[in-house]
Amino acid sequence: MRIDCPICGLRDRREFYYQGAASMLARPAPGTGVDVWDDYLHLRDNPAGALEELWHHDAGCGSWLVVTRDTRTHEISKVALAADTKQAMGALS
Amino acid sequence: MRFSGLRVLREGLTGNKGWTPHWRDPEPKAEYDAIIIGGGGHGLSTAYYLAKKHGLTNIAVLEKGYLGGGNVGRNTTIVRANYGMEGNSQFYSHSLKLWEGLEQDLNYNAMMSQRGVLMLCHSDGQRDAFARRGNMMAAQGDDAELLSAQSVRQMLPYLDFENTRFPIYGGLLHRRGGTARHDAVAWGYARGADQRGVDLIQQCEVTGIDIENGVVKGVQTTRGAIRAKKVGVVVAGRSSQVAAMAGMRLPIESHVLQAFVTEGLKPVIDHVISFGMGHFYISQSDKGGLVFGGDLDFYSSYAARGNMPMMEHVMEAGMTLMPMIGKAKVLRSWGGIMDMTPDGSPIIDKTETKGLFINCGWCYGGFKAVPGSGDAFAHLMATGEHHTAAAAYRLDRFRIGAGLMDEEATGSQHNLH
Numbered sequence: 367m368r369i370d371c372p373i374c375g376l377r378d379r380r381e382f383y384y385q386g387a388a389s390m391l392a393r394p395a396p397g398t399g400v401d402v403w404d405d406y407l408h409l410r411d412n413p414a415g416a417l418e419e420l421w422h423h424d425a426g427c428g429s430w431l432v433v434t435r436d437t438r439t440h441e442i443s444k445v446a447l448a449a450d451t452k453q454a455m456g457a458l459s
Numbered sequence: 460m461r462f463s464g465l466r467v468l469r470e471g472l473t474g475n476k477g478w479t480p481h482w483r484d485p486e487p488k489a490e491y492d493a494i495i496i497g498g499g500g501h502g503l504s505t506a507y508y509l510a511k512k513h514g515l516t517n518i519a520v521l522e523k524g525y526l527g528g529g530n531v532g533r534n535t536t537i538v539r540a541n542y543g544m545e546g547n548s549q550f551y552s553h554s555l556k557l558w559e560g561l562e563q564d565l566n567y568n569a570m571m572s573q574r575g576v577l578m579l580c581h582s583d584g585q586r587d588a589f590a591r592r593g594n595m596m597a598a599q600g601d602d603a604e605l606l607s608a609q610s611v612r613q614m615l616p617y618l619d620f621e622n623t624r625f626p627i628y629g630g631l632l633h634r635r636g637g638t639a640r641h642d643a644v645a646w647g648y649a650r651g652a653d654q655r656g657v658d659l660i661q662q663c664e665v666t667g668i669d670i671e672n673g674v675v676k677g678v679q680t681t682r683g684a685i686r687a688k689k690v691g692v693v694v695a696g697r698s699s700q701v702a703a704m705a706g707m708r709l710p711i712e713s714h715v716l717q718a719f720v721t722e723g724l725k726p727v728i729d730h731v732i733s734f735g736m737g738h739f740y741i742s743q744s745d746k747g748g749l750v751f752g753g754d755l756d757f758y759s760s761y762a763a764r765g766n767m768p769m770m771e772h773v774m775e776a777g778m779t780l781m782p783m784i785g786k787a788k789v790l791r792s793w794g795g796i797m798d799m800t801p802d803g804s805p806i807i808d809k810t811e812t813k814g815l816f817i818n819c820g821w822c823y824g825g826f827k828a829v830p831g832s833g834d835a836f837a838h839l840m841a842t843g844e845h846h847t848a849a850a851a852y853r854l855d856r857f858r859i860g861a862g863l864m865d866e867e868a869t870g871s872q873h874n875l876h
Contacts, residue, residue, distance in 0.1 A: 367766060380768050384758040386712065404858040408710040408801050412699035414761040437713070438761045 370445050373427045385420035387411065388432045391452050414438055420448060461566055481646060482526075482653035487660050490686040491519045493840060494678060496665050496701060497693040498522025500531035500641075501818060501825065503648035503659075504833025505693060505840070507565075510655035512834070513841035518657050519687075521680060523664035527645030530695050533763075533795035534826040535718050535740065535752050537731050539576045539636030540601055543592030546851030547804055552601050553848035554831025555635060561830060567647030569639045570745060576636030576731040579611070579618075579780075581625040585735055589631040596633070604632040615732065617783050625736040625779065638731060638742055644829055668704040668815070675705075675814035691816045691840050696761075696796030698819035705812055709819065710801055710857050715794040716755040716823050717765030719773065721787040723747030737776030741784075749787055751777055755797070755823060765794040797822055802862035807835050808854040809843070816840050817854065 367379040387410055394402045411417075414437055421431045430448035435441065460479055470477050493509065495502045498520045509515040522528075540555035542548040562569050580586045586605075593603035611630050612620055620627045653659055660682070667679035668690065677686035694701045702709050724747050733740040741751035753773035756766055770792065778785055800806065800820040805828070807818045818836045821828060835849035845852075856862055 378768075379766070387759075400858060405708070408857040409708040410699065410710070410712050411708065412712055412759070414697075414700060414713075417759060419759065437759050440760070440762060440766075 367440050367442075369421060369423075369431070369433060369442060371423050371426055371429065371431065372445060372447055373429055374423065377423070377426055381423060381425040382431075383422040383424045385422060385430075388418040388420050388448075388451070390420055391432070391448065391455060416443065462568070481650040482659050485658045485660065487519060487521075487663060487680070487682050487685055488658065489684075490677070491658070492517040492687065493689040493691065494518065494685060494687040495520045495691045495693060496678065497529075497695070498524075498526040498649075498659060498661065499529040499693065499695065500527065500645050500648070500829040501695065501821070501832045501836070502691075502693040503527070503645055503652060504829050505691060505818070505836045506652040506657045506659075506833075507648045507655070508834045508837035509841060510652055510657050513837060515841055516656035519685065520652065520657060520659050521663045521665055521678070521685075522659070522661045523681075525661050526649050526659060527642055530795040530797065530821075530825055531641055531645045531829065533718070533793050534641055535742070535750050536638045536641045536744075536826060537576065537636070537740065537742065538571070538573075538639050538827045539633055539731070540827075541576060541578065541592070541596060541603065541631065541633040541636060543595035543603075548595060548599060550831055550835070550848045550852070551827065552596075552599055553834070554828050555601070557830030557834060558639065558827075559635070561639075561644075561647070565647040565651045567643065567650060569643045569647050571637070571639045572745070573635050573637040574730050574742070576633045576733070577606070577611070577615070577630045578633075578733045579630045579735050580628050581736045582628060586628050589629075593631050602633060602635050604634070606630045606632050615730075617727075618732075618781055619779065622779060625734075636731060638744075640745075641826060648829075648833070665701065665704070668701075670705060670812050670815070673811070673813055675812050689814045689816065689840055691818065691836060693818045693836065695798055695819060695821055695825055698798050698817070702810075702817065702819075705810065705815055707810060707817075709798075709806075709817075711798045711820055712759050713761055713796050714755045714757070714799045715760040715762060715765060716752065716797055717769055717773070717792055717794045718750065718752035719770075719789050719792045720744070720748040720750050721784070722790050724749065724787060727783075732780075734776060734780040737779060739773060739776035739780060741777065741781075748790065749784060755799070756794075760794075761796055763794050763796055765792055797825070801857055804862070805832070805852050806854050807832065807839060807845075807849045807852040809839070810854070 434444040540551040596603040728743040835846035838846040
């Protein structure tokens with residue numbers, strides 16, 4: 367598996383660290399209650415198919431990436447900088 | 460049909476023509492008292508104990524593929540109870556006791572082999588942790604022996620003791636642990652359940668769960684709707700998708716774990732050995748193949764196959780521990796899809812839907828749990844009460860902050876396991 371880092375280009379999977387579903391970027395506000403935080407920290411959609419996930423290019427440029435990957439085939443359809451995704455989320459809210 | 464030495468002898472002398480199928484192939488009925496979704500080790504053992512211990516025989520096991528075609532057929536066959544951790548330790552102790560009587564109970568040769576499980580330690584701290592673990596195991600009535608480096612050297616002279624990075628300081632030996640024939644465990648439970656009237660229905664995929672006013676009414680399948688008062692979901696690897704049919708989100712990510720087997724060799728490894736620093740474990744099958752595995756792939760996956768980087772990592776760990784295996788040829792590798800929970804421990808619980816039960820989150824350790832899991836889940840489904848051995852396996856434990864750290868002790872975050 368190779369990931370096309372927007373800064374470094376196509377790199378081996380071993381250069382990256384996996385963090386989990388990119389839903390982690392949507393951090394709830396403090397004080398939103400136990401259920402919201404339980405949902406954010408523990409519960410997952412866990413689809414067999416396309417999933418947006420966070421990968422850290424720790425042996426490369428150090429960027430956090432949002433990688434859209436099919437969990438059945440490991441086919442990667444999109445890679446974006448997490449900073450851009452987070453900024454877009456902020457612009458929406 | 461019962462198995463006996465005399466029967467095996469007679470069949471051997473008469474061309475083995477008298478053996479009959481081990482279970483029926485029934486059509487699904489319109490309604491059952493209980494349905495188990497998932498015909499793997501845990502589902503089949505649940506059905507068996509529901510019928511045997513609780514007299515619930517109007518039940519069906521629904522399997523989308525074939526019986527035992529999932530993770531019970533894709534593991535490294537290790538059986539052990541060497542946790543020493545509150546909540547998990549009691550459960551695996553209970554499960555090992557069931558393993559010890561399993562073949563007599565099922566009248567089925569599961570090739571249960573208590574050859575001993577040896578966990579190696581490679582630092583003073585790890586040795587202290589093993590001493591503590593061994594004490595807890597002994598205190599609850601299980602067996603544990605702390606071995607010095609010298610004892611391990613006498614027992615397993617072929618290990619690389621002088622390794623500069625991970626020298627071997629000793630080990631924790633659990634003699635009652637060992638291996639069992641994985642397929643035979645599924646077949647034995649299937650046969651036992653079938654003999655007690657359980658319908659084992661293969662090629663029957665559940666496509667929906669019928670719920671009315673918060674009460675489960677039955678399931679939709681590729682072979683029509685089936686009504687039931689109780690439904691148990693035991694579909695490791697696919698738990699999230701089946702739970703989603705009931706509107707639930709689970710604290711689970713699905714990951715792949717690889718295992719490997721070499722060509723058949725002469726007997727060389729007598730035990731199950733685990734390498735504490737590399738998360739590598741190895742045993743030798745009765746057929747002669749070295750069976751070994753290591754870490755999971757560390758990213759969500761439903762591809763029932765592994766990846767090369769982890770394969771390389773496992774081979775490196777094996778070569779570090781026992782350089783002698785370097786010339787063995789790897790015949791094949793396989794991957795199983797596992798439910799990874801945030802704390803690495805399983806879930807056996809009721810759900811918010813009345814009559815709907817869930818048994819999931821076995822992470823990388825589901826095989827040794829097969830008897831205990833079935834027993835505890837059957838107890839819960841039949842009586843509505845949690846089995847004492849599995850009382851800690853609650854669905855809400857993350858929300859209330861009562862997570863059970865597993866033996867990897869890597870923290871309450873999904874991707875750390």
